[in-house]
Amino acid sequence: MHSLLATLTCLIISSLSLSAQTAPAVDNTDEAPKALPIAPEPEKTPDDGVRVAILGYHDFSKTLKETEMRINTDKFRKQMQALKDQGLSVISMQDFQAWKRGEKTIPPRSVVITIDDGWQSFYTDAYPILKEFGYPFTVFLYTKYVNVQGRSMSFEMIQEMQKNGGYVGSHSTSHPYPGTVKSQKRKGPQTYASFLEREMGQSKAFLEKNFKQPVNSYCYPGGFHTDEMFEAGTQYGYDFMFTVLPGKIKRSSDNNTLPRYIILGTYDRIFDLATEFRDAAAPKIGDASAPVQKTIVPVQPEPGAVVNTRLPVISIDLSTITDITPESLVMRIAGFGDVPAVFDENTKQLTWQVNRRLRTDSCQVSVTWKGSDKKTTAPPVRWTFAIDKEAAYQPTGG
Numbered sequence: 429m430h431s432l433l434a435t436l437t438c439l440i441i442s443s444l445s446l447s448a449q450t451a452p453a454v455d456n457t458d459e460a461p462k463a464l465p466i467a468p469e470p471e472k473t474p475d476d477g478v479r480v481a482i483l484g485y486h487d488f489s490k491t492l493k494e495t496e497m498r499i500n501t502d503k504f505r506k507q508m509q510a511l512k513d514q515g516l517s518v519i520s521m522q523d524f525q526a527w528k529r530g531e532k533t534i535p536p537r538s539v540v541i542t543i544d545d546g547w548q549s550f551y552t553d554a555y556p557i558l559k560e561f562g563y564p565f566t567v568f569l570y571t572k573y574v575n576v577q578g579r580s581m582s583f584e585m586i587q588e589m590q591k592n593g594g595y596v597g598s599h600s601t602s603h604p605y606p607g608t609v610k611s612q613k614r615k616g617p618q619t620y621a622s623f624l625e626r627e628m629g630q631s632k633a634f635l636e637k638n639f640k641q642p643v644n645s646y647c648y649p650g651g652f653h654t655d656e657m658f659e660a661g662t663q664y665g666y667d668f669m670f671t672v673l674p675g676k677i678k679r680s681s682d683n684n685t686l687p688r689y690i691i692l693g694t695y696d697r698i699f700d701l702a703t704e705f706r707d708a709a710a711p712k713i714g715d716a717s718a719p720v721q722k723t724i725v726p727v728q729p730e731p732g733a734v735v736n737t738r739l740p741v742i743s744i745d746l747s748t749i750t751d752i753t754p755e756s757l758v759m760r761i762a763g764f765g766d767v768p769a770v771f772d773e774n775t776k777q778l779t780w781q782v783n784r785r786l787r788t789d790s791c792q793v794s795v796t797w798k799g800s801d802k803k804t805t806a807p808p809v810r811w812t813f814a815i816d817k818e819a820a821y822q823p824t825g826g
Contacts, residue, residue: 473680476533480524480677481702482540482670482688484647488553494693501553506807507691507699508561511539514703514810515721515732520564521595521645525668528679537705541565542670542688544599544647546573551585559592568599568647568670571634583638596635597645598666600627606652613654624660632664644668647688658684674701700808706762706792721811725749727793731811738785738815742769744795747776752806756798762791790814 485504486497494500511518517535524540526532541558543550546569558565567589573580586596604612604627612623628646635643644667648657651672661669661684668683675687689702721731726745729735742761746752757778759769769780778795794810 473530476679478527478534478536478538478679479705480519480527480534480538480540481705482542482677482686483699483702484670484672484688484690485541485543485550485554486545487547488549490553496692496694499691499693501557503693503696504554505557508557508563510699510703510807510810511563512561513722513724515812516703516705518561518563520593521566521597525644528668528677528681528683530679539703542568542597542647544568545570545603546581546586546599548579548581548585551581551589555589555592555594562593564593564595565589566595566597566645568597568645569635570599570601570603570649571631572602574634574638586639590639590641596639596641596643597647598628598631598635598643599647600649601631601634602627603649606650609652609654613656620656621660624656625664628657628660628666629664632666645670648672653685674698676705696805696807700794700796703810704792704794723809723811725809727809727811729813732813734814734816736816738787739782740786740791740813741779741781742791742793743777743779744809745775745777746797749776749797749806751799753798753800753802756796756802758796760794760796762793763788786815788815 485499487495487499488501488504489498490501492498494503515537517538519534519538519540521540521542523532523534524538527534541563543554543565546567550567567581567586569586574586575581575583586594590596609623613620632643632646635641644665646661646666646669648669648671653669653671657669668686670686670688672690673685673687674689677686681687689698691699691702723731723744725748728743729740742759744759746757754771754773757769757771759767759778759780761767761780761782763786764782764784767780769778771778790812791814792810792812794808796805796808798805
């Protein structure tokens with residue numbers, strides 16, 4: 429189990445650091461190409477500019493030490509508060525699916541909360557917090573860990589949660605490790621098909637029977653999948669299948685390999701990356717339906733404000749923050765990266781004058797710092813403001 433978690437953790441963290449893929453080889457020979465029939469290009473799904481982050485959690489505790497799969501309950505609450513403060517929209521799995529099918533619109537920066545396995549600690553620790561915030565969520569259950577003795581959730585717990593924003597998805601029957609899956613596949617197509625029927629087909633039947641809800645989403649155990657699972661997913665009625673590889677989802681993303689950010693108790697940066705939406709469509713100026721952003725300290729321009737200049741001064745007032753190492757302060761601006769913001773020791777203001785005209789409809793800002801121990805990183809202060817490009821237009825500008 430420890431080695432599996434270590435492998436999963438390395439996979440998630442290494443995936444976050446990937447910035448490019450190897451380019452295909454180029455044929456530089458002088459031979460004239462042979463004429464080939466031109467196949468019509470496949471129809472592409474129009475990009476509506478919406479981006480969705482799927483958050484994946486496992487176990488929770490108020491007192492036990494954090495692990496890769498276990499997160500402190502207080503930290504979870506802070507993360508849920510951060511979603512609200514940043515003005516991100518937490519949507520249901522049903523709304524996500526309807527958007528993916530092109531049946532409805534959702535906010536440009538949306539989040540779906542998922543929880544794997546069925547640990548009872550989700551019911552005792554995290555569910556009350558989600559209920560308090562009014563956030564919908566999806567529980568991916570593997571059926572051999574439902575209503576059994578120990579730390580699993582009971583039928584009654586899950587049914588109660590269904591009445592308060594909960595949705596059920598499948599996480600297989602027995603949560604097989606990759607080695608088990610590979611072993612079954614080596615036994616031949618017929619044996620492997622029977623194995624997938626038990627893990628995917630019987631799981632769906634069990635969940636639908638006990639929770640009276642269509643189950644059309646599947647979460648690969650450990651993120652491991654094979655091409656045969658795509659076919660089995662179609663056969664058993666899974667329209668949306670999720671991995672553990674991080675990334676934002678757009679409307680054209682492959683429904684067989686949808687990314688998720690697995691939130692680890694020992695690596696807070698994943699949550700920060702999950703809640704950054706650098707390439708999502710900007711909220712429309714004056715849109716009263718946009719979620720209200722909040723920050724723990726005063727910032728300029730204010731969250732959600734509309735400015736009429738493309739060269740604004742961006743600042744944050746840190747005078748109320750007592751545990752801070754000034755040299756650890758980092759201000760990041762979407763499109764600029766880390767910027768050379770200046771910290772005033774007297775006023776405790778971190779300020780940067782934008783030196784290249786903003787060209788987008790909105791600007792996203794993030795500020796982070798470490799505590800006095802120079803190790804603990806505070807949750808980022810993040811906000812977005814809009815630019816009235818018509819008012820800020822300068823015909824001689826570059």
